[in-house]
Amino acid sequence: MSRVGRNIHVSVDRLRQLAHRDARPRKISADAGTCPKCDSHYSADEMHRNLRVCPACGHHFAVTARERLEQLGEPGGYVELWPELRAADPLQFTDLKPYTERIADAEKSTGLGEAIVCAELEVRHVPAVAAIMDFSYMGGSMGAVVGEKLARACDHAAQKGLPLIVVAASGGARMQEGTLALMQMAKTVIALDALAEARVPVVVVLAHPTTGGVWASFASLGDITYAEPGALIAFSGPRVIEETTREVLPSDFGRAERQLENGQVDAVVDRRELAERIGRVLHILRRPELEGPGAAGSPALQWAQGGAQRAAGAVQSLPRKVMDRIRPGSPDGEDPE
Amino acid sequence: MSERGGGRFVRKVAEKVRRAPEAGDDDLWESVQLARHAERPYTLDYITRMCSDFEEVHGDRLYGDDHAMVAGFGRFHDRPVAFIGQQKGRDTNERTFRNFGMAGPEGYRKAMRVMEIANRLGIPVVTLIDTPGAFPGASAEERGQGGAISRSIQMMWRLDVPTVAVIIGEGSSGGALGLGVADRVLMLENSTYSVISPEGASAILWRDASKARQAAQAFKPTAANCYRWGVVDAVVPEPDGGAHTDHEQAAEILDQYIYRALTDLGAMPPVERRRARRERFRKLGPLRDPEGGMGIATGRETPPPG
Ligand SMILES: [Zn+2]
Numbered sequence: 001m002s003r004v005g006r007n008i009h010v011s012v013d014r015l016r017q018l019a020h021r022d023a024r025p026r027k028i029s030a031d032a033g034t035c036p037k038c039d040s041h042y043s044a045d046e047m048h049r050n051l052r053v054c055p056a057c058g059h060h061f062a063v064t065a066r067e068r069l070e071q072l073g074e075p076g077g078y079v080e081l082w083p084e085l086r087a088a089d090p091l092q093f094t095d096l097k098p099y100t101e102r103i104a105d106a107e108k109s110t111g112l113g114e115a116i117v118c119a120e121l122e123v124r125h126v127p128a129v130a131a132i133m134d135f136s137y138m139g140g141s142m143g144a145v146v147g148e149k150l151a152r153a154c155d156h157a158a159q160k161g162l163p164l165i166v167v168a169a170s171g172g173a174r175m176q177e178g179t180l181a182l183m184q185m186a187k188t189v190i191a192l193d194a195l196a197e198a199r200v201p202v203v204v205v206l207a208h209p210t211t212g213g214v215w216a217s218f219a220s221l222g223d224i225t226y227a228e229p230g231a232l233i234a235f236s237g238p239r240v241i242e243e244t245t246r247e248v249l250p251s252d253f254g255r256a257e258r259q260l261e262n263g264q265v266d267a268v269v270d271r272r273e274l275a276e277r278i279g280r281v282l283h284i285l286r287r288p289e290l291e292g293p294g295a296a297g298s299p300a301l302q303w304a305q306g307g308a309q310r311a312a313g314a315v316q317s318l319p320r321k322v323m324d325r326i327r328p329g330s331p332d333g334e335d336p337e
Numbered sequence: 338m339s340e341r342g343g344g345r346f347v348r349k350v351a352e353k354v355r356r357a358p359e360a361g362d363d364d365l366w367e368s369v370q371l372a373r374h375a376e377r378p379y380t381l382d383y384i385t386r387m388c389s390d391f392e393e394v395h396g397d398r399l400y401g402d403d404h405a406m407v408a409g410f411g412r413f414h415d416r417p418v419a420f421i422g423q424q425k426g427r428d429t430n431e432r433t434f435r436n437f438g439m440a441g442p443e444g445y446r447k448a449m450r451v452m453e454i455a456n457r458l459g460i461p462v463v464t465l466i467d468t469p470g471a472f473p474g475a476s477a478e479e480r481g482q483g484g485a486i487s488r489s490i491q492m493m494w495r496l497d498v499p500t501v502a503v504i505i506g507e508g509s510s511g512g513a514l515g516l517g518v519a520d521r522v523l524m525l526e527n528s529t530y531s532v533i534s535p536e537g538a539s540a541i542l543w544r545d546a547s548k549a550r551q552a553a554q555a556f557k558p559t560a561a562n563c564y565r566w567g568v569v570d571a572v573v574p575e576p577d578g579g580a581h582t583d584h585e586q587a588a589e590i591l592d593q594y595i596y597r598a599l600t601d602l603g604a605m606p607p608v609e610r611r612r613a614r615r616e617r618f619r620k621l622g623p624l625r626d627p628e629g630g631m632g633i634a635t636g637r638e639t640p641p642p643g
Contacts, residue, residue, distance in 0.1 A: 095542040144622025215483035236473030
């Protein structure tokens with residue numbers, strides 16, 4: 001029965017059975033396709049096809065920003081925006097390693113220029129601008145480049161009248177940029193208001209983890225906020241809280257499911273349904289494309305424009321019995337039947 | 338800029354600031370220590386000295402009253418001004434009562450409540466920042482600590498009235514920035530403004546709680562540096578030896594700086610003020626942009642004006 005260290009393939013049904021065994025001991029394995037929750041093994045291809053969700057237990061693995069864009073977008077792909085921006089080192093910062101070295105290492109290991117990728121794409125046929133964070137680049141931390149790219153994404157979306165989709169996955173502000181990293185919280189929150197002025201919605205997806213200055217800035221200001229199952233969502237991480245207050249935290253502290261109960265998110269959405277869910281809500285919120293004065297105005301104005309005709313049509317289509325009742329002079333017009 | 342003796346200090350500070358970039362390890366650590374000196378004036382020490390009268394309000398009207406956050410309306414130079422700030426305590430009882438100046442979501446929501454009233458009544462908002470960070474606790478998280486801070490940032494940015502933020506002691510993390518998005522950001526000479534406290538950084542980056550001094554050296558969170566980065570607009574001088582040596586004089590000097598800032602800001606049309614506020618924060622944070630050159634890079638080469 002021992003499967004230790006062997007990368008074997010089993011049927012999905014078998015995996016589901018395995019998933020129902022509780023409290024299996026965690027195994028440390030070099031195999032990137034081993035589920036830390038249920039111990040099932042997968043090939044890289046299987047993981048990719050299943051959007052990096054364990055088919056057996058539903059555990060959500062980390063997703064890179066580019067893979068996330070492929071998951072959310074149409075097969076036609078996406079157009080990346082401002083990939084050329086790179087971090088500077090304003091503090092000449094060194095902790096255990098110089099910051100410049102950390103940046104170079106991160107770029108080498110991830111193939112990314114920074115911890116966020118912005119792009120124009122279509123989600124279920126709804127055009128949108130996306131800003132996707134990548135935890136594998138220095139813990140998805142927010143420095144000047146993340147702040148600037150997010151702010152530009154807001155401006156770009158507002159200018160084009162497109163909704164903004166943000167996927168957060170971050171440990172918070174980037175320590176190595178010090179006070180200037182803290183300022184990115186203000187920069188991003190202010191930038192979000194460009195979308196408010198353009199009257200386009202913001203959908204935020206909270207992936208594991210969304211903490212610190214990222215949760216305390218743009219990530220908690222979505223119009224619609226989804227969280228991925230099991231994602232840690234918190235301003236202070238469990239370790240900091242336990243050390244400061246000596247509280248003993250429950251194992252599900254700050255997790256998406258609990259934050260739904262706390263009223264901090266709108267829904268916990270399985271990644272395999274995420275694109276559908278985002279596309280659907282954007283479709284609901286999409287305003288009709290009108291021309292002439294008032295077209296760019298508020299939905300209320302849009303109702304007024306050309307609305308009289310639509311309203312008349314709507315009344316015409318009411319059931320006959322109702323029509324009889326609401327017609328002026330009808331003897332029992334007020335009668336609820 | 339002063340009629341009451343502030344000028345001497347201003348010149349002295351300008352001199353110190355000029356030396357600051359080369360300042361050694363000791364000076365920097367001393368600054369960190371002074372920023373949280375037990376006798377340093379706290380928010381209410383300044384408010385009671387600067388205002389001829391002050392009406393403190395309590396509660397966020399949603400859950401409770403956060404004693405780590407003080408908010409209310411004061412009479413400042415014979416005009417109404419809203420004052421908001423984290424409050425620390427001096428003795429053990431008071432420290433506990435004030436939760437060490439670490440506000441929870443109720444604190445930021447109380448702050449927002451006062452901001453909203455001030456905005457509606459056309460009253461300027463002044464914030465005094467002095468906190469090791471927002472409170473890290475499970476209950477605070479459950480009641481939306483992250484969202485309370487982000488909304489406080491958002492509300493400060495949206496205000497139509499003139500706003501001034503002053504870092505008077507310790508300005509650490511998002512808990513500080515929650516009150517920091519103002520038209521003018523001032524910083525007391527011996528205060529610090531950073532993404533995290535030196536102790537927190539030490540534990541996270543050095544994986545060793547004893548490296549706080551080294552962390553402070555790496556973060557350089559002094560007023561002089563924050564001015565050079567463009568994070569603050571002016572460094573407010575302190576009495577010789579630090580604000581803790583003379584609360585009266587410290588409050589007198591700060592009073593002048595706030596008065597001057599509000600006078601300048603009051604002369605600007607609200608739309609212009611908000612545009613400038615937006616630009617102020619938008620340009621913070623240097624980066625490398627091979628296509629746009631160093632267009633975003635900011636920071637000052639010169640010391641603050643005396
Ligand atoms: Zn699994």
